[in-house]
Amino acid sequence: MVKAGGYANRLAWVDLANKKVDYQELDEDVARKYLGGRGLGVKLVYDKVKPGTDPFSPDNILVIAVGPLTGTLTPMSGRICSITKSPLTGGVTDSHAGGWAGAALKWSGFDAIILQNKSDKPVYLVAKDGKVTFEDASQLWGKDLFTTTRMLRDKYGDARELTKLGSTGVQVYAIGPAGENLCREACIGHDAGRFSGRGGTGAVMGSKKVKALVIMGEEKNIPKPANPEKFEEARRTALKHITESPVTSPGKGGLSVYGTSVLVNTVNELGAFPTRNAKQVQFEFAYFISGENQRGTILRETPTCHACPVHCKRLTEVTDGKYKYKSEGVEYETCWSLGAMVGVGHIEGAGYLNYLANYYGLDTISLGVTLATACEATEKGYIPEAEGVKFGDVDKLAEFIKKIALREGIGNLFAEGGYRAAQALGDVDLSITVKKQGIPAYDPRGLRGFIIGYATSNRGACHLRGYTPASEIMGIPYKTDPLALEGKVDLTIMLQNMFAALDSLDICKFSSFAYTVEDYAALLSGMTGWDVSPEEFMKIGERVWNLERYFNQLNGFDRKDDMLPKRLVVEPPTSGPAKGWRLGWDTFNKLLDEYYEKRGWTKDGKVPEKKLRELGII
């Protein structure tokens, strides 16, 4: 395994209670089995966090990691991730963000920084040149993500800036007030614009009294490929694939021109755009929150991430009026979660709510689903109107977000997440969640790969575990009918394994719209000097998936947790291609049986010892 500069593959074990850091070199065996990023993080959480540990206890750990390809010349390799035992789901979670923090972490000499125990006072950490140091964060505690980021960038900004060759500048990976207040849907924000959103990683960071990680990368630590020729060939091939893809092609592909929210109109037409807490599957104002309309009205810039020619990011701005803001976004998921799902059909309104989520440090997806639950609960009279919130009412929604982030009034209940709030209000079916985590922007009644995809996702409802719409909408890697059930289990398992490996590299998932499995294996081999076949690459993914499942299992998870929210199973869509269609529990259970069998698991969804041994997990 090649070293990146002097400190490559270094892990920093940060003891927050005793303000000590132990450095350790990553074991090559572990690296080849789990790569880095998600895989490494899950392995460390599995090794260190005993079953039954409260996610907010000092005994939980928060792993901030990158992978063997992060920060290299691999196109789209600018990812950072956080892995921990989730305070939202109770299982293991990993959550990734783009930008430059990933590259910076690698260039500062680290593959992972592991937060252990808990500080008595607010601190922030600085990672630079193979060292992690502690700093007093009392001036930052309570500050929003924009201010926090600005203050830290200003303080360390005399370092060489991003645009100067040989440095990643000052990168900030921090929490907002929501994380400090242990909101179970709090995220970690990188430069207040890219987010490790899901699973409540921000709340775990908050529980450890860590406000931020400041990362400064330097040229001397840039990873150099073990096999430069092989790597360069693989890199060129990957770049060619990006350029040729109708999705990612720079300046031409939908993702490049309109950002992720290019999907709004397509998914809405497919009748798979959950609207007003998924009571509908099509939103009458979808166009107005779409990437096309966003580009025409409030788009100001299209920033990008480390080594990425796609530029799918958006910077939008409303320069005046009640919803004045400037922020990255509005991403597809957020156009939906803080748009259609809460009945907001104005891009300036959804943009403003997105800004507030970023300001307080809340995962926009989970937040939107939680707000939708609150809206329906208000409609149904479970919450008094004066305290409640209303579909489509941007002002009330904005107020409710603040209440959640600061745990004010009824916000204190919803800060526990929509599932726990609905449970407390006595009607858990108001919560459109799997494993207590809100669904993302695809309704499995219209895009049916996600029926089994959502239900079996180890981190709770998720589109990024196995992105079946790639097949159903774009025909990648092969075309399937969005409304078909047949073949979706195989597709899901293949994608779940592939994405688990990909998250361990750790590079952007959008690469999968262009790269082949061969590309990933070749890039990894070129960089590390290992000879990783496509089959081994996929096996790594299967290993990570099964380890996650096993960790959850040790924490009490089984078949009962692989459930879709009732609405998606029993309520037929009222419009769109799937109008009138009802999944039903029987069909759902048959799909689950098929999935368990193909995974080699027991009928109640447990990973047998045989499987764990086969994959070298135990």
Next chain:
Amino acid sequence: MVKAGGYANRLAWVDLANKKVDYQELDEDVARKYLGGRGLGVKLVYDKVKPGTDPFSPDNILVIAVGPLTGTLTPMSGRICSITKSPLTGGVTDSHAGGWAGAALKWSGFDAIILQNKSDKPVYLVAKDGKVTFEDASQLWGKDLFTTTRMLRDKYGDARELTKLGSTGVQVYAIGPAGENLCREACIGHDAGRFSGRGGTGAVMGSKKVKALVIMGEEKNIPKPANPEKFEEARRTALKHITESPVTSPGKGGLSVYGTSVLVNTVNELGAFPTRNAKQVQFEFAYFISGENQRGTILRETPTCHACPVHCKRLTEVTDGKYKYKSEGVEYETCWSLGAMVGVGHIEGAGYLNYLANYYGLDTISLGVTLATACEATEKGYIPEAEGVKFGDVDKLAEFIKKIALREGIGNLFAEGGYRAAQALGDVDLSITVKKQGIPAYDPRGLRGFIIGYATSNRGACHLRGYTPASEIMGIPYKTDPLALEGKVDLTIMLQNMFAALDSLDICKFSSFAYTVEDYAALLSGMTGWDVSPEEFMKIGERVWNLERYFNQLNGFDRKDDMLPKRLVVEPPTSGPAKGWRLGWDTFNKLLDEYYEKRGWTKDGKVPEKKLRELGII
């Protein structure tokens, strides 16, 4: 009376049949009695157009006029107007536009150009240096207003440009396809951004086969004040008043910062914002079409008019997507007419419909009211759904606008205006009009000055005849309660007279938010050398008002035409400050009695000979 350059006060009588122009100097007696602009135009229409004349017959005339203050250094003096017998109402109409066309006409040496008879082939006219010439318009006929304007500016653009001292550049005052097709709600557009909108003046221009008037003004013809000292003092006072007004103050006042659409939120809160064909009086999406939101999202520039520091104009743009456009607007009236009135709660949608209206040359106010009639007629089943149109559906509304402008399918019926269409469909109450002209953006149930204001307006429903909200909202010239009926007749009569005089000057009506009657009289006196008292100024307004009324009377108008649409009289608002209140016909008729009495008219609303003699009309 002072001459502006060599040709001041010149009238050009353009015989379109024989392609001859007669020039005449304006009689000083007529000028002192009617000033110019609206007053002069009405006088000429009264003199030349016999009762019973079909507005589309060659015997109708179209007067394009400016007034004694237009194009001078008087702040806000950039107005041009068209006066004719309206094909929409059948009475006399005048309609004003801002920009530079007014100044240009004055600087080209004219106070009025009068189009007589009808050309056999499409022509356009060029006014320059005291001469009007005819040009072949066959290349322009059928072209939209943007293209027409661009082609003509390109052709004559080698003349000195606007920004060069001593020239007004090339100003275009033209009609679009709607005017050519005799749509009764067609307007005349100045530079495709400012419009003589109301009353169908564009259709009269189209009936005469005149596509455009190209105007080039020159320094040597700039009007010089007869009494420079008096004029300069009056000008400074007026400018001071503009600067001190919280409405007009440059860069500070609401009109300057947010444009006319600053009114959206205020009027909506007052429950006076007719929504979905006035079925409601408040629009749930008002904020999103307001000036505040417009400024924050799609505003690109704030252009202005000749000699105006207020800059209330907006240039907005949607740069991509389905509703891509660039156009002036969206003015308050249009935010409403192509927004709330048709159920469109997205500024990019309303902006796009505004652009289409400007493209085809349709009055946005009348068009919106006509579309709202079509939407309700579709809802009620009077129009088959496939041919009809739907509240809030931007795509269908856009399609319907095209059908109207090009008289395609059902558009042929609605090109006659909403009133005639509703009449043909058998339910005239679907048309929210007075004298067949659509109401503007104020619901008289919430702003009650307009009860009598709309009903008695000589040109049909209109907010610009006597702007009572100035008193009800801004306290100008004194504060009245929006919901009070008492005192509104006196206020209306005073404002109707004042605005008639003001339209004859011809300067911008927004000046009345800052200027006093004394200011107008002083500016007029300083410019002309006459000694016009405030009383004489107001008397001129009363004269113009009565002459209009008398012209209409000769064409069959009386009390029966001073009617509000039924909905506004009998249906109580469902929300807002006036919720549940019903005007009723009795109260309405009492107000009308009071108005007639105070006007010195008969009980059936006729102007008696005595009044005509008293005002020197006959």
